[in-house]
Amino acid sequence: MDVPVIELSGVEKRFGPVEVLKGVNLRAYPGKVTALVGDNGAGKSTLVKGLAGVQPYDAGEVRFAGEIVHLHTPREASALGIEVVYQDLALCENLDIVQNMFLGREETSGGTLDEGVMERQASETLQSLSVRTVKSVRQKVSSLSGGQRQTVAIARSVLKKAKVVILDEPTAALGVAQTEQVLNLVRRLADSGVAVIIISHNLVDVFAVADYISVLYLGQMVAELATKDTNNDDVVGYITGSKTYEGSVA
């Protein structure tokens, strides 16, 4: 078994009287896809926002490559190589693909934007992910389809050699063909050595792409399973709380 690149233990978060995360453990491994599933309100988003540094956890331990780290701002998370692709993608439609991929971390030389370097790195990143659906890296995002936008958002996250990429419902708004494309992209992303955490409601997608499945139920991690050792009914059982599980990943 690999060493997890990111390991949460006993993570807690409360909003006033509401305890959203009650001592959650989570692990993600380099080169593997870990699916984070759970019903609405289980605490998936809160868990992810803590990892992103957007909403720091109240208690618990976060280990990155074995070291204890503190994630208080998005910059700290980003500096470690933790990138989040949110469900609403957060792209600027008025900018092109290169501009979006480099937003907030533009390459400059002589005090001005170095468009050539950014353009080359953007194409290389897209090509390394075997992206075929994009014609030109200078297309405005407003002219892209949903799947293409998802591709750009994912490419943006891996541009700076991310070690952990968290995808929030990447296929939620996509059609069949585009879902297929994005799942392939997720697989290639993991194959390149990145630890991928994917949040999804769609168990078909989860079983198609994930190596491990972690189930959150009402703020607690009720199961951590290897995909090959489990099945759809079991996972649904954990999600709905009709089934309980003791133990952890083999």
Added chain:
Amino acid sequence: MSTTASTPPPVIGSGHEGGVRDQIVNYFRTVRQGEMGALPAIGGFVVLLVLFSFLSSNFFTPLNLANLLTQTATLMMLAMALVFVILLGEIDLSAGVTSGVTASVFVVLVHNVQMNWILALLIAFAVGLAIGTFIGFFVARVGIPSFVVTLGLFLGFQGLQLLIIGTGGAYRIETPEISAIMNKNLPILWGWIFLAVAIAVDLGISLWDRARRKRAGVINRPITLMWIRVGVLAVGGALFVALMSVDRAAGRGTLNGVPIAHDVIEGVPIVVPIALVLLWAGTFILDRTRYGRHLYAVGGNGEAARRAGIKVAAIRMSAFMVCSTLAVVAGLFDASRIGVVTASSGSQIVLSGVAAAVVGGVSLFGGRGRLIHAAIGALVIAVIANGLGLLGLPAGVNFLVTGGVLILAATVDAISRKRSGGTLVR
């Protein structure tokens, strides 16, 4: 759709590939997809130029064209100032009165305090910057809609200006350097030198860009395109400078067949290089610096910009600061042309400035538009007033036509937005 090692890597273009022909085809494709930019405004401007040239023999004369430029300059500066806030989807209704208040501050300091004019100028700019900071603070930090904050200032500053100038008061501009902006011309040689420098700078930056892209290992557009652009700039600029080098006062009248003695008026009006340098500098900042990129990003999707680590509130504040500071320039232009600063200077112009930006193709929704769009929009609005005035039509017609053009421009923008949103990539 599995990838194997034998599959060649997919080729992703950048729009820079192909010859001149492909580039032109590409350009028209993006236009069809709704990225029209200033094209409708340029078309409109050309149509108006031709139309008025036919309708009035006094229109296409060096004298009137020079007049047109000085008539446009104030509106152009204000519209350019407004672009910075409009790009964020914000508005500054107080930009006009800011120009009036700061011009008042300047003229009162020079007249009543006998202050050195350069010092007075610096204080006027400082006041403009302070006003922008004030607006930016309330919009970006306190969170009040810019419409409300600047509406408040619009009302309040008319009162402030009244207090500075005094009821019914008017101060003459007696600083020769300020009067010269609109009323004096460059020596003819200097006009040509300015043109040569402008072409050299443009060419230098283009070549530098190409060298830098080449170093990065990405494709450049065909160099022919660059020469065409520089050629158009050179020919157009030369025609303009030549036109402005003619004695504009000649032939204004004869007495018994002998031309009346007159002062020679020739050369490019001084305001032209000032406005062009500001236009160029602003465009450089918006297109080529991280700050400019972040401004567009915040205007396009503030949340995306925030998540990308951009300091959104700081960008918002800065836009208002730039806008108010540039409004000071507009105020000085206006004072120079009119020759006096009154209690109502600048109070009427702001909505024309917004109209100029929109006519030129700047989107009020934010994120789309360039300074040159505002400049062209201002030219369109000014040429309407100028041409209709020459035709002797009442001022009411001018307002009606300007309003119609504004709605037309907004319609074109809305339709192109619909199109660009509706068509996916082909």
